[in-house]
Amino acid sequence: MAKNDFGPPDFREMLPPVIKKNYGNWKSHDIPRPGVLKHTSYTGDVIHSVRVASPRLVSSDWIREISDVADKYCDGYVRFTTRNNLEFLVSDEKKLQPLINELDAKDYMIGGVGLSISNVVHTQGWIHCKSAVTDASGITKGVMDKMADYFTGKKSVPARLRIAVACCVNMCGACHCSDIAIVGIHRTIPKINDEAVARSCELPNVVASCPTGAIRPNPKTKSISIVAEKCMMCGNCVVVCPSLKIMDPENDGVSIWVGGKVSNARSGPAFSRLAIPYIPNEPPRWSTVTAAVNNLVEVWAANAKSGERMGEWINRIGWERFFKLTNLPFTDKHIDDFTHATTTFRSTTQSKF
């Protein structure tokens, strides 16, 4: 008899003894070198964590390889971070430098701690998703190749910078609160194959799925029609009725958003805001996207005060200066016209010229 509903492995069985012993009793931490965290407990115990970059999409070979390393230096304990990095947990300080040496020798990239650009949180993309407008892994690879020195600490940044990539507006990667977000978008409305829609979709559900009321039943074709001016290309109807086709390689692409954060430090969590409405898909390396991200990072790094996140910097200097400094055009696309749009319009006479 198969067992069901027993839940994931208990984390308590996965913890190194020093963590078990000092659970809830950590006193402080510091960063002895880029990519390495040293946590100290009230008991005086210490654990080092060595953080390395992961491509997130990994093979069994990779899993066995990191396991070999962890067996050698970490008594067989590893963890992953919420941003898809891998952490080697070193209980015996004598093994720290030999571990770093081996990781260096094997070309693992150590970094992503403290004032750095950490790993990208991203979605599935063309690799395995039906609604992907772009390939999140490819963009991530292109961007992080460029950002590598900010990950390893060779180049410094004024504050943390979090990048996320989502391959459609479903935003499984929850881009909406990232310092820099890259989001796949459509620019043309779904194409309707009347015969297929009539055969395979429940029309009332399709009509109800549209958040703007752009979809109407079409009694003639026993299908639906879409009011183009009302459609905002969210793709919700396509999920409900796969016979609607929204993919359009010529017009699909990505948008870039800035200034979001989730931390409550200083200011509260904030949404990312539109910086660049559209860049075409440019596989394999998305060079325009990569250059745009690099520009945003460099302008921010050169102008922000120490400790200022992207959004905090923009709030201080104002959007008019942000667009000027980054040399990005401000267009009609940047003015919100969705729900609560008016809350984003400015009423104060305080402008920068």
Add this chain to the structure above:
Amino acid sequence: MEESKTPLLDELEKGDWPSFVTEIKRAAKKNKGAAGLLSQLESSYKEKIGHWKHGGIVGVKGYGGGVVGRYCDDPEKYPDIREFHTVRVCQPAGFFYTTKKLRQLADIWDKYGSGLYNMHGSTGDIILLGTTTPNLQPCVDELAEIGFDLGGSGGALRSLSCCVGQARCEKACIDSMDIVRELTQQYQAEIHRPAWPYKFKIKSSGCPNDCAAASARSDLAVIGVWRDTIRIDNSAVRKEVDGGYDIFNRVVRRCPSEALTWDQKKRELTVSAEDCVHCMHCINMMPDAISIGRERGATLLIGGKATVVKGSMIGWILVPFIKMDPPYSELKDLFYKMTEWWAENAKNRERIGELIDRLGYSTFLDAIGLKPLPQMVRAPRSNPYIFWKKEEVK
């Protein structure tokens, strides 16, 4: 020399960052599905379009979700990925593993699937990428034998996730890993048998830094906080100042509620407890000298979600402070009340935040028996269109 069949993807093996293409190629040496994936992905890169289609529903015994059907749109061309389903495996809280467990997982996935993984998916699960319909059941059965259970999918509670919490962080005000573990065990039915209008996510972060992105990425966020005052070790403060640390500009001046004072003469940092908003800035800047208070609990936020359908939402304060002692009965009780109200009132694919937006926060608070509090709003309403209850008028 033989010409590469994946010239575009090969470009992504260049550069410093670890390459996912290299990983797919490693798996492709052992598994036809992974090889098929590689070829199809090259086509996507060439044509700028995905090749996965909406498929039929797949499942395993006893579960209404946890496996997601995935089919390629040209099975003639790519027969090895005709079926290439996802298995969502619920991760241990905090993403801690022993290598023994990881090796066992890899052995099973090599036997039944592509040998490719996401460590981890956006929600937190271990994502096993790609297997056939007949392999699903034996794969899930063997995973059960080594202690791995499925995660959530569809209109269900999705796998919970959290930050590293008290396992290795001095800032954790709550035991986020234990909370996630306890709720995951309690809500197995809600995770494994979809019965709701849409997904529901719970995430927990140990402190207001919110490393789990709970406020943005979960319908119900449990974020640790303290309600007494921060603790300042002035001998440690002085040590840092003596070392040249610019305490005024880096810490005091940036306190958002002007709660900190640095007395240069006495060389003493003080906090006005009633002014502190518990934002974490000073603690983040001086972890040796400043620490979280002792009266700890959580803030609960409701309604966080990404864009589709009605736009992104960051969770709203539901309970400013709640004690978080195991088995977290008060939180569990609230969860049942809110999901019951949501399931009863929501339209298809309407998240709880969107439902609250449609029906009103007061209506929701009423339904789950919570009193309105000033912490719930940025500001009170600015319009006079107030709904009065029958009993409030003559």
